Amino acid sequence: MTQSESPRHEDLPLPDYDHLPLGTLPSRISGLDESAVNQLLEYERSHGNRLPVVQVLEHRVEALRSGAEPSGSANPDTPEVTSARGGSPVSPETSGPPVNPPSQGVPTNPAQPRH
Template sequence: MADPARNTLPLPDYDHLPIGGLESRVRSLSADEVERLLAYERSHADRLPVPQLLGSRPDQLQGGAEPTSGDPNALRPEAGPGGRGGSPVSPATSPQPHSPPPHGTPDQPAQPKGDRT
C-alpha cells in the first residue's frame, strides 16, 4: 500500500535518491520543504546520515543562505548521458593478464615446486 505522504514530498522519488546526491538537491528547497522531508525521513527509513544532512539545512537558511535555482526534478547525476550508470570498463578495455595465477589455469595447469628435502 502506497504512503500518501510520499506523493506530497518536495523531491520526486525521494525514497530512491542516493544519499550522496541528496545534499545538492536539498539546496533548492525552502526551510518548510526541508522540514517536511526531515519529518518523512524520521517516520520512515530514518537513515542516520540523512537527518544529520537535512537537520543542518534549516540552520543554514536561517543564517542567510538562499535556496539555489537547482531543479529538484532534474535527472540524477549518476545516470550519465547515456542513461546508464556504472563503470565504463568492459572486456574489450580490460588489460590482458601478464602471468597465470600460481594455481594454474585450465589451459596451463600448475607446476609442482620440485622435490623438497
C-alpha cells in the same frame, strides 16, 4: 507532525527522494525552501530515520533559518534514479573479446588441457 501525519511519498518535493545517494542529497535539496526541507525531514524521521540523512536535512534547515537562500530549483542537472528493469546492459555487441586460457592449460586447473 505526528507519525500518522507524516508526509506521504507522493507528496514529497523530491519524487525520487528514497533513491537519492547520500552524497547527492545536499545538492538536491539546495533549491528547496525551509518548508520543503522540513517535509523531507519529517518523512525521513517517520520512515528510514537514517542518522546521516537526518543530519544533512537538519543542517540545511539551520542554514535556511540563518539566512541561506534556496538556489532556485532542486538541481535538475542531477539525474533521477529510475528503477532497474532487470537484466544486464551488456550484449554481445558491447562485451569485450573472448578470453583464451594460456597454452599450458586453464589457469584455474593447470592439468586441464586447452581446447
